[in-house]
Amino acid sequence: ALTTAAACILALSAGTAFAACDAGETVIKFAHVTNTDKHPKGIAASLFEKRVNEEMNGKVCVEVFPNSSLYDDDKVLEAMLAGDVQMAAPSLSKFESFTKKFRIFDLPFIFDDIAAVDRYQNSDDGQKLKRSMERKGLLGLAFWHNGMKQLSAKKPLLVPEDAKGLKFRIQTSDVLQAQFEALGANPQKMAFKEVYGALQTGVIDGQENTWSNIYGQKFFEVQDGATETNHGIIDYLVVTSTDFWNGLPDDVRGQLETILAEVTSERNAESTAVNEENKQLIIKAGSKVRTLTPEQRKAWVAAMKPVWSKFADGIGQDVIDAAVSYNA
Numbered sequence: 001a002l003t004t005a006a007a008c009i010l011a012l013s014a015g016t017a018f019a020a021c022d023a024g025e026t027v028i029k030f031a032h033v034t035n036t037d038k039h040p041k042g043i044a045a046s047l048f049e050k051r052v053n054e055e056m057n058g059k060v061c062v063e064v065f066p067n068s069s070l071y072d073d074d075k076v077l078e079a080m081l082a083g084d085v086q087m088a089a090p091s092l093s094k095f096e097s098f099t100k101k102f103r104i105f106d107l108p109f110i111f112d113d114i115a116a117v118d119r120y121q122n123s124d125d126g127q128k129l130k131r132s133m134e135r136k137g138l139l140g141l142a143f144w145h146n147g148m149k150q151l152s153a154k155k156p157l158l159v160p161e162d163a164k165g166l167k168f169r170i171q172t173s174d175v176l177q178a179q180f181e182a183l184g185a186n187p188q189k190m191a192f193k194e195v196y197g198a199l200q201t202g203v204i205d206g207q208e209n210t211w212s213n214i215y216g217q218k219f220f221e222v223q224d225g226a227t228e229t230n231h232g233i234i235d236y237l238v239v240t241s242t243d244f245w246n247g248l249p250d251d252v253r254g255q256l257e258t259i260l261a262e263v264t265s266e267r268n269a270e271s272t273a274v275n276e277e278n279k280q281l282i283i284k285a286g287s288k289v290r291t292l293t294p295e296q297r298k299a300w301v302a303a304m305k306p307v308w309s310k311f312a313d314g315i316g317q318d319v320i321d322a323a324v325s326y327n328a
């Protein structure tokens with residue numbers, strides 16, 4: 001890559017903000033949908049870009065496209081199979097049309113915290129999931145953490161009945177659809193980049209997401225606070241096309257895998273702290289963060305957990321039992 005100053009001038013004149021790639025470098029476009037600053041995925045993707053561009057200069061050049069600036073998550077996997085983008089890190093809830101195996105991660109209240117998710121993903125069972133879409137042309141390279149999901153709406157949500165009749169945006173996951181139907185609410189699948197506008201105009205009344213997404217997208221500005229429910233998780237699969245990855249020279253692939261593994265362990269260790277920082281920023285901005293009493297929490301568990309039985313046959317009760325066993 002060029003020197004930073006030269007790259008900036010070029011990038012500015014081209015109206016883009018990525019590191020310029022040199023002729024002869026293998027270009028890896030890495031598309032994602034969140035902000036880059038104070039966000040677990042945004043920080044990790046930028047660190048991967050920086051390290052590859054420094055350590056593999058002349059061989060490989062990574063260009064990160066954040067904020068849905070290249071593709072939103074509903075399009076990126078098709079674009080990857082077409083060879084238009086080489087890496088992405090969609091949430092595990094967005095692989096529904098490629099595998100049903102990730103449904104385990106969407107079951108409400110299955111994991112107590114991200115540490116349990118981490119233990120499960122690092123088990124033999126979890127690691128196998130990364131290769132579960134190889135036949136379809138997608139290869140999982142790493143799991144990246146975001147955090148626990150919280151609930152928000154245009155009115156306070158303290159007991160499950162508060163959600164009844166409200167329209168909630170969901171990611172493209174049938175488990176999440178069933179979760180909101182279990183509350184008597186109306187779920188609507190929608191791309192991430194449309195959520196703020198849909199909340200603002202009243203197309204939807206509420207949403208579920210992590211503190212970093214609620215802060216990063218400013219959802220709190222158009223909601224009546226948020227409730228700390230920790231009822232589910234948002235985590236990511238760093239994914240590439242099998243053809244692209246297998247076509248790389250062995251040494252290049254090996255070095256990319258080493259850098260990615262180091263970035264993954266460094267940033268995954270910080271994801272909970274990053275979300276906590278975002279929660280504090282939401283409070284500081286004057287928005288309400290409501291906490292549940294133990295009784296209120298029990299009511300949310302009782303309302304949402306029956307969803308498990310709907311998907312148990314498809315996921316496998318043994319798979320569910322194994323995942324649950326990683327809670328401390």
Ligand code: LMR
Pocket residue numbers: 033034090091146171191192209213234
């Ligand atoms: C969402 O669509 O709400 C999230 O998957 C966005 C993200 O990438 O964190």
